[in-house]
Every structure is written in structure tokens, then in C-alpha cells.
Amino acid sequence: MKQFLDWLDHRTGYRKLTHEALFENVPGGSRWRYVWGSTLTFTLTIQFITGIFLWMAYSPSSQTAWESVNYIQNEMVGGWFLRGLHHYTAQAMIILLVLHLMQVIIDGAYKAPREINFWFGVGLMALTMALGLTGYLLPWDQKGYWATKVATNIAAITPVIGADLQRLIIGGSDYGHHTLTRFFALHAGVLPGMIVALLVGHIYLFRRHGLTAAEPKLKPDEAFFPDQVLKDAVACLAVLAAVLFLIIRHHGAELSAPADPSEAYSAARPEWYFLFLFQLLKYFPGKSEIIGAMILPSLLMGIVCLMPFLGRWRLGHWFNLGYLAAMLAGAGLLTLLAIAEDQSNPEYQRGVASAALEAERIRILAKSPTGIPPTGAVELLRNDPFIQGPKLFSRNCSSCHRYDGHDGTGLVVKDPQSGSDLKGFASRDWLTGLLDPAKVDSTNYFGGTKFKDTKMVKFVKKDIAAYSAVEKEQLKKVILALSAEAGLKTQRDADQRDIAAIEEGRKLIENDSMRCTECHQFRKPADDATAPDLTGYGSREWLVGIITNPKHEMFYGKRNDRMPAFGKDQVLDVKTIGLIADWLRGDWYEPKAVSSR
Numbered sequence: 001m002k003q004f005l006d007w008l009d010h011r012t013g014y015r016k017l018t019h020e021a022l023f024e025n026v027p028g029g030s031r032w033r034y035v036w037g038s039t040l041t042f043t044l045t046i047q048f049i050t051g052i053f054l055w056m057a058y059s060p061s062s063q064t065a066w067e068s069v070n071y072i073q074n075e076m077v078g079g080w081f082l083r084g085l086h087h088y089t090a091q092a093m094i095i096l097l098v099l100h101l102m103q104v105i106i107d108g109a110y111k112a113p114r115e116i117n118f119w120f121g122v123g124l125m126a127l128t129m130a131l132g133l134t135g136y137l138l139p140w141d142q143k144g145y146w147a148t149k150v151a152t153n154i155a156a157i158t159p160v161i162g163a164d165l166q167r168l169i170i171g172g173s174d175y176g177h178h179t180l181t182r183f184f185a186l187h188a189g190v191l192p193g194m195i196v197a198l199l200v201g202h203i204y205l206f207r208r209h210g211l212t213a214a215e216p217k218l219k220p221d222e223a224f225f226p227d228q229v230l231k232d233a234v235a236c237l238a239v240l241a242a243v244l245f246l247i248i249r250h251h252g253a254e255l256s257a258p259a260d261p262s263e264a265y266s267a268a269r270p271e272w273y274f275l276f277l278f279q280l281l282k283y284f285p286g287k288s289e290i291i292g293a294m295i296l297p298s299l300l301m302g303i304v305c306l307m308p309f310l311g312r313w314r315l316g317h318w319f320n321l322g323y324l325a326a327m328l329a330g331a332g333l334l335t336l337l338a339i340a341e342d343q344s345n346p347e348y349q350r351g352v353a354s355a356a357l358e359a360e361r362i363r364i365l366a367k368s369p370t371g372i373p374p375t376g377a378v379e380l381l382r383n384d385p386f387i388q389g390p391k392l393f394s395r396n397c398s399s400c401h402r403y404d405g406h407d408g409t410g411l412v413v414k415d416p417q418s419g420s421d422l423k424g425f426a427s428r429d430w431l432t433g434l435l436d437p438a439k440v441d442s443t444n445y446f447g448g449t450k451f452k453d454t455k456m457v458k459f460v461k462k463d464i465a466a467y468s469a470v471e472k473e474q475l476k477k478v479i480l481a482l483s484a485e486a487g488l489k490t491q492r493d494a495d496q497r498d499i500a501a502i503e504e505g506r507k508l509i510e511n512d513s514m515r516c517t518e519c520h521q522f523r524k525p526a527d528d529a530t531a532p533d534l535t536g537y538g539s540r541e542w543l544v545g546i547i548t549n550p551k552h553e554m555f556y557g558k559r560n561d562r563m564p565a566f567g568k569d570q571v572l573d574v575k576t577i578g579l580i581a582d583w584l585r586g587d588w589y590e591p592k593a594v595s596s597r
Contacts (some may be wrong), residue, residue: 030227035235036100065140087253107214120490145259146268268352277336389583426538481505486538
């Protein structure tokens with residue numbers, strides 16, 4: 001072994017390099033304040049290693065990026081841990097960079113002859129922030145897509161070249177596949193290469209000029225090994241422990257729903273280390289945005305770059321310390337203001353809740369028997385009644401109807417309710433309320449329509465109110481039979497259990513024992529019918545039909561009161577009407593429960 005090591009040393013000189021690295025002089029002895037450079041090197045190494053392994057499973061295209069990240073996060077063995085390690089170590093680097101900058105300024109390590117090394121460090125900080133910005137888009141999820149769109153829109157306000165610069169960044173006139181591939185090339189190739197180049201220069205200059213000792217010196221000079229090495233190792237382990245805690249707590253990094261340019265995302269925010277800039281831009285609306293987005297940040301960073309020259313003044317070092325403290329305090333205050341405003345912003349909180357719901361939903365859909373279609377995972381959400389139904393109901397139906405008192409998404413509508421509340425439509429409970437003398441004329445059923453004064457309401461309030469005990473029992477069976485026409489998934493087991501009572505109820509309707517067919521037709525033609533057909537009442541076909549054209553003779557005909565013919569008048573297409581109908585019926589994919597023995 002010794003012969004091999006001697007041969008290797010003769011060819012590479014590794015022993016001299018190792019000796020110079022381990023036994024470098026540390027003025028004033030080892031200190032904890034000197035650990036930040038080593039922790040940054042440690043975290044950067046983790047980033048490179050995890051980044052390479054993530055690259056092996058990542059597919060950078062607009063139809064495969066989210067799908068590959070979902071595979072890493074939810075399917076690949078240890079993928080969630082790998083992705084979490086990459087994500088949280090990147091965030092730790094931002095904190096460590098700030099601490100390292102503070103240590104350099106406080107110790108005066110930016111002064112001659114270390115100016116160039118200081119600028120290299122500032123450059124490394126800017127490149128690390130750029131890595132965070134470019135990496136944010138790579139999962140191609142809603143959060144990254146919309147936050148990146150906001151960030152890159154800033155380029156458009158650049159004087160003269162703004163529009164061309166934005167097109168260059170996003171790879172065209174709109175955000176899409178080329179935007180993703182360009183950001184991936186920057187994140188995985190260009191920026192890491194620039195960081196390596198600057199880091200080599202940074203370390204070289206650091207070795208050339210040595211460590212700047214903090215004053216006063218607490219003890220005599222020491223070698224880098226073993227005391228400072230031990231402190232650096234402990235600090236690196238502490239950083240790793242904090243990262244591991246976050247990984248385990250959050251089970252890796254967040255992955256929201258696939259990017260969908262057609263769906264606005266009110267919960268879009270940059271990562272926490274860009275929140276101060278996000279908040280700053282709020283104070284520069286309209287054409288003044290360039291001040292907050294470019295001019296002011298450039299001036300602030302320009303002063304940081306001038307610190308080596310400012311430090312030559314008699315009070316220059318104290319000015320630099322005060323300026324750094326003010327800048328960090330300002331950034332911290334803006335960040336806290338952004339967080340506080342978001343916490344008190346109902347629209348943002350609804351957006352966060354909706355984003356969490358969609359993120360959980362897409363994980364369920366991606367594991368469904370049909371899996372992810374060739375057109376991408378975003379199609380799963382676009383075709384999912386559970387997600388799309390409330391949105392479509394809110395946009396198209398809630399001006400008249402309600403869903404459990406709200407617009408379908410949880411918002412309370414201020415306008416008066418003129419249509420029925422459709423939560424649980426055609427279910428046993430809903431029909432029981434409809435045929436309850438105390439509830440039939442409430443807004444939950446006929447709302448503000450003219451039907452609240454029709455024969456139906458009078459029949460319920462007068463005739464049904466006077467039913468005998470036997471007739472009330474018969475009415476219950478009629479309700480079971482009528483609700484069974486809908487074939488609701490939520491009542492499937494109950495309908496199967498009550499099959500005998502349902503058959504009795506159907507016969508009661510058919511032979512007109514309960515006077516239903518005086519106005520309605522049920523399972524056979526009735527030319528004198530004046531009210532909606534009860535055959536298949538509440539079924540998907542029935543709901544699609546009434547939404548398509550409530551003026552059809554099997555529904556309200558000429559007696560229709562203001563309900564638009566969404567399909568007949570081409571207000572909504574067949575797919576959209578079907579999504580609304582499926583949502584009202586509670587008919588969407590749910591994974592089967594796995595029974596345990």
C-alpha cells in the first residue's frame with residue numbers, strides 16, 4: 001500500500017496539497033465564526049450529488065416534467081428523500097450565504113487585498129439565488145409555473161429591450177416547453193459551471209491571502225487541523241440534521257398540481273428568500289415598477305460591491321456594518337409583511353386550500369387504474385368532476401342556485417338566491433325536504449322562481465300535511481323509489497338493501513296512489529304532463545338533459561322560469577355539462593378501500 005501511495009504522490013503531489021489544506025495557519029486559533037465557508041462547500045457538494053441523481057429520473061418537457069417529478073416523489077424508492085435533500089439544502093445555502101457575508105463584513109475580510117475575492121463571493125451569492133429561481137420552475141407544477149411567470153414578467157419592463165429579453169428568457173411569445181428546457185439548461189448546466197469557476201477562484205484567492213482574523217485574537221495561531229476541522233465538521237452535521245428534520249417532517253419537497261396555463265393560481269408566491277422583493281414591488285405600482293424591480297435592488301447591491309472602497313474611509317467599516325444591518329433588517333421586515341398580508345388575505349388562503357386539495361387529488365388520480373394519459377397529468381384534473389365541478393358551478397350556476405348555501409367553492413354569494421340549493425340533489429334527504437310541508441317553499445327548493453306558488457307547493461303544504469300514518473309510510477317508499485331513479489353512488493348500498501320498498505314505491509307512483517302522475521309522467525308517456533318527467537329523475541342523463549335544455553318538453557317546456565339552455569344555446573359544451581352533472585351527483589373516481597384482515 002505504501003508503495004502505491006508513494007507512486008500516487010510522485011505523480012500527483014497529493015501529500016503536499018493535503019498538508020497545505022489541513023495545516024493552514026488560522027490566526028488567533030479556531031473559532032465557530034469561521035465555519036460558514038466549509039458549510040457552504042458541504043451543502044454545495046450535496047446539491048451537485050443529489051442534482052445528478054435527480055437528473056437521471058427527470059424528463060424536461062412540458063408533458064413529462066411534472067410526471068417525472070411525481071415519479072421521483074411518490075414512486076421511486078427513496079425519491080422523496082432525495083428530492084427533499086436537494087430542496088432543503090438549497091434553502092439552507094441561502095441562510096449560510098447570508099451568515100457568511102455577515103462574517104466577512106464584520107471581520108473586515110473584504111478589505112485590500114481581498115476585494116476580488118469579496119466580489120467573487122457576491123457573485124456566488126447571486127448565482128445561488130439564480131439557481132433557486134430556475135429550479136423553482138422545473139417540477140412544472142402550478143406553484144412554480146405561476147411564480148416563475150410573475151418573476152420573468154419583470155424582464156419585460158427593462159427599457160428598450162424588455163420585450164425581446166422576455167422572449168429570449170421564455171423561449172417564445174408564451175410560457176411553455178421552451179421555457180422549461182431553457183431553465184433546465186441554466187439550472188443543470190450553465191449556472192453550476194459558473195459557480196464551479198467562481199468557487200475555484202474564490203478558494204484560490206482565499207488560500208493566497210489567508211484567513212482574516214477576528215479581533216481581538218483570543219489565542220495564539222493554530223493549524224487548521226484538528227480544532228477548526230472539528231468545528232467545521234460539527235457545523236456541517238448541524239446543517240445536515242436541520243435539513244433531515246425538514247425532509248422527514250414534510251416527507252420531501254412540496255409538489256403541487258401540474259402546471260395549467262388556463263387555471264389561474266392565486267396561491268402563487270416566490271420562495272421565502274424572494275418574498276422581500278415580492279413585497280417591495282407592491283409599493284411601486286404601474287410604470288413605477290421598474291424602480292422596485294430593477295433600480296432600487298441594483299443600487300443596493302451596487303453599494304455592497306463598493307464596500308471594499310467604502311471601507312477605506314475612517315468610518316467606512318462602521319458604515320458598511322450599519323448598511324448591511326439595515327439591508328438585512330429591511331429584507332426581513334418586508335418578508336414578515338408579506339407573510340402577514342397573506343395570512344389576512346382570504347383570497348390567498350382559499351388559493352392555498354384549493355392548491356392543497358388539487359395536489360392531493362392529482363396524487364390519487366395518478367395512481368388510478370387508467371394512470372396518467374399521454375397528453376399529461378394536467379388532463380386528469382381537467383376531466384375530474386371533483387375538481388372542475390365546483391369551479392364550473394360557481395361560474396355558471398351560482399348566480400341563481402346554491403350548493404349548501406355557497407357558490408360551490410365555499411364562497412358566500414351576496415346576490416339573492418333565485419334557484420334551488422342543489423347539494424344532495426335527488427338524494428333521499430333532499431327529496432324528503434322537498435316533500436316536507438315546512439320546507440317545500442323555502443329557498444332551498446324553489447328559491448325565488450314562480451314555481452314556489454304552483455300546484456306542487458300547495459299540494460305538499462295542504463294535502464301531504466294532512467296525511468295519515470299509513471300515507472306517510474307510503475310517502476317514504478315513494479321517496480326511496482324516486483331517489484333510486486338517480487342511481488347515486490352514495491346511495492348504492494342503501495338502494496340495494498331497500499329494493500323491496502323501492503319496488504313498492506314505484507308501484508305507488510305508477511298507479512297514481514300518491515297523485516304524482518297528475519302532473520308528472522313516470523315510466524310511460526303522459527300527454528297531459530305539465531311538470532318534469534320523473535323517469536330517471538336525478539340520473540346523469542336527466543341532469544345533462546335539463547342543463548342542456550330546460551325548455552324541452554320532458555322538463556319545464558314553455559313554463560321554464562329563466563333557466564338558460566346551456567347546451568342548446570351553446571353556452572357550455574357537452575364535456576362541461578357532464579362535469580357539472582357528475583359533480584352534483586358525487587360521481588367521481590375514488591380509490592377502493594383496502595380491507596385488512
